[in-house]
Amino acid sequence: MNLFREHPSRYFGYLTFTSLILLVLAYFIYHKPVTTASLVTILDSIWSITIAVSITSIAGGLGRKCLQVTSLNPLIRLSVQAGFGFGLIGIGVLIIGSLGGFTKLTAWLFLFAGLLVFHRQISGWWREWSGLSAFLRDLDGTSKAVGLLITAILCFSLFTTLSPPLKFDALVYHLSLPQEYIESGRMFFLADNIFWGMPQTGEMLFTWAMLLHSDISAMLLGWIWGFLCIIGLLGYMHDKFEARAAFIGLAALLSGYSISSGLSWGYVDWLAMYYGFCFLVAIGEFYQQRNRFWLVSSAAFAGYALGTKYTSGILVISGFLLTILWINADENIGRRLRRSLVWIFTAFLFYSPWMIKNLVATGNPFYPFFIPSGAMDAFRLGHYHGVPVESIWYALTLLPVRATVIGAEASPGYGASIGPLLLGFSLSAGLGWRKMEAERQLTISSALWVVLPGLAAWIIASRFSDFLLQSRLYFVIFPAWTVLAAAGFFNLEQDIFYGVKLGWVAGVITVFVLGLNVFELGKITVQQGSIQTDLGLQSREQYLDHNLGWYHQAMVGVKNLPTGKKVVMLWEPRSYYCSPSCSPDEILDRWLHMRHSKPGNSEITNDVILQTWREQGYSHLLFNKFGADFVQSEENDGYQPQDWSSLNRLVGALSVEQNFGSAYYLYSLSP
Known part of the structure; x- marks a missing residue:
């Protein structure tokens, strides 16, 4: 049988289709878009995303294995499960690193093993995402507008996340610590960086991602933590209030530039917020169900939060107060006290790996704080604690207002822009309390038990140290604050003032404020050149030059030194782009410490300082003149005029090998 004769049109179709493919290929040989x-x-960005999503999938599957819950809606459930999984993985990576297992082979083996062992749970976890569609149906105009603006924030921050890291603390320790571990193949005590003593759940996850691929994969994990927190909050507030209030609550959170922009920084602030949300869910479920499972889960999330950032230990305070004063308050005090002690023990059990790490390395479980230990002697400890902010207590009680109004990103003091809507809406959270449904009262009460102790801790801590005034140190309470903002909007929405619906006006204000933040975030994303870098229109080096200026040029200069050369840095704490050749001045105290650390407070001479550096193996000095000038202008860091004159004599006696725009000087330490 001749098939061509029987079906000529079919074969002609095959021929034309083949011609189409050949023409397309031929066209793009000469036209390369x-x-x-x-x-x-x-392709590298796609691979980075694949790595981050794979780690997240394992976290979701592991969490689903441990937290087999059905009482939560899908968005809350998937968020809480992944959060629990991330915490366990962080501890696991710490153990592996302590055993010398920071190798690419080990990283890939555990990735494949995790995907294989938890493949059923991972599949079930991904199926939960189908629940998102139910939350996006039948939205009103305000919710759609807010949803689009939030999507824009997520997209702009993703563009920046896919570009090389720029932010200060990422270059000081969030990414530089994992880099040091990878270079050595193990977890070890870093005397050159006191931030080694901080809890490192986030940094352990960054280490795994960087072993698998790159720093971009690590920063994508930070973006994913924020996304999961946002998704979980959406589901939670939708359940407790309704869709419109849920979107307004998210808008209140993301209207702060530092919060929305922070998705792309490679910091652990969003991981702390993520655990703050998970804790809020768990403690609410425990109150309703009186189930020990949720009691343990809430303690675990508090422990994970403390294992992410010391100041996130606020949740431990909240948990103690909740379990002894609020939950089962009709029980006798002895029983409540026992439950609280068990809760605290459980929280510290999940945090304990980080205490053990510090205890073994330095003898101080809370290194680098409280007692001299490791590289933190009494002199450095006193310098790092800073100075009290104010002595006027009534001014400190206005801290939430001041943090909202005058807090600005990268500015002294609060150091973050948190937007006006969190505080603005949350003030109305208690309206109509007596007529409020019991479940809504429970939601607001549980959020207040997190926010109020958190604000009290913020106020008290900032009284004793200017460092502790920074808003982002307390981001762990912001998910609960977001819930209060959603509750406040929900209450306002019910009121009519002279025929005007306050909910409609509040919605317009929200869209306006969030829209301005989207504009600012988008403008900075474009100015940084993130999109151009992601599309390969400019190189990584060009991007870093554009955004980091002379600092990046100085780092290139250090990296280009002959092999074996070591550089000691003054007034430059960022070591990520020059590791392992450089030793950072991580808290800007190296010069002061070198001159005054001798017992009896006698000054150490320049000759002794130079000899010490040479004996430690340093061949060069990188001097950040702009940094030194800034510290000198502050006039509150314990420096005396003779300290600066001694510095001028020291650098004047050294030969300049490279001058980077008069901002950085690279000196030879050769005699």
């Missing part, structure tokens, strides 16, 4: 550099960059 994507250069090789762009294609490589885009």
Whole structure:
């Protein structure tokens, strides 16, 4: 049988289809819309996303295995399960690193093992995402507008996340610590960086991602933590109030530039917020169900939060107060006290790996704080604690208002822009309390038990140290604050003032404020050149030059020194782009410490300082003149005029090998 004669049109169709493919291929041989550099960059970004999503999938599957809950809606459930999984993985990576297992082979083996062992749970966890569609149906105009603006924030922050890291603390320790571990193949005590003593759940997860691929994969984990927190909050507030209030609550949180922009920084602030949300869910479920499972889960999330950032230990305070004063308050005090002690023990059990790490390395479980230990002697400890902010207590009680109004990103004091809507809406959370449904009262009460102790801790801590005034140190309470903002909007929405619906006006204000933040975030994303870098239109080095200026040039200069050369840095704490050749001045106290650390407070001479550096193996000095000038202008860091004159004599006696725009000087320490 001749098939061509029987079905000529079919074969003619095959021929024309083949011709189409050949023509398309031929066309793009001569018309190349994507250069090789762009294609490589885009493929690298896709691979980075794949790595981060794979780690997240394992966290979701592991969490689903441990937290088999059905009482939560899908968005809350998937968020809480992944959060629990991330905490366990962080502890696991710490153990592996302590045993010398920071190798690419180990990282890949555990990735494949995790995907294989938990494949059923991972599949079930991903199926939960289908529940998102139910939350996006039948939205009103305000909710749609807010949803689009939040999507824009997520997209702009993702563009920046896919570009090389720029932010200060990421270059000081969030990414530089994992880099040091990877270079050595193990977890070890870093005397050169006191931030080693901080809890490192986030940094352990960054280490795994960087072993698998790159720093971009690590920063994508930070973006994913924020996304999971946002998704979980959406589901939680939708359950407790309704869709419109849920979107307004998210808008209140993301209207703060530092919060929305922080998705892309490679920090652990969003991980702390994520655990703050998980804790809020668990403690609410325990109150309703009186189930020990949720009691243990809430303690675990508090322990994970403390294992992410010391100041997130606020949740431990909240948990203690909740379990002894609020939950089962009709029981006798002895029983409540026992339950609280068990809760605290459980929280510290999940936090304990970080205490053990510090105790073994330095003898201080809370290194680098409280007692001299490790590289933190009494002199450095006193310098790092800073100075009290104010002595006027009534002014400190206005801290939430002041943090909202005058707090600005990268500015002295609060150091973060948190937006006006969190505080503005949350003030109305208690309206109509007596007529409020019991479940809504429970939601607001549980959020207040987190926010109020958190604000009290913030106020008290900032009284004793200017360092502890920073808003982002307390981001762990912001998810609960977000719930209060949603409750406040929900209450306002019910009121009519002279025929005007306050909910409608509040919605317009929210869209306006959030829209301005989206504009600012988008503008800065474009100015930084993140999109151009992601598309391969400019190189990584060009991006870093554009955004980091002379600092990046100085780092290139250090990296280009002959092999074996070591550089000691003054007034420059960021070591990520020059590791392992450089030793950072991580808390800007190296010069002061070198001159005054001798017993009896006698000054150490320049000759002794130079000899000490040479004996420690340093061949060069990198001097950040702008940093030194800034510290000198502050006039409150314990420096005396003779300290600065001694510095001028020291650098004047050294030969300049490289001058980076008169901002950085690279000196030879050769005699």
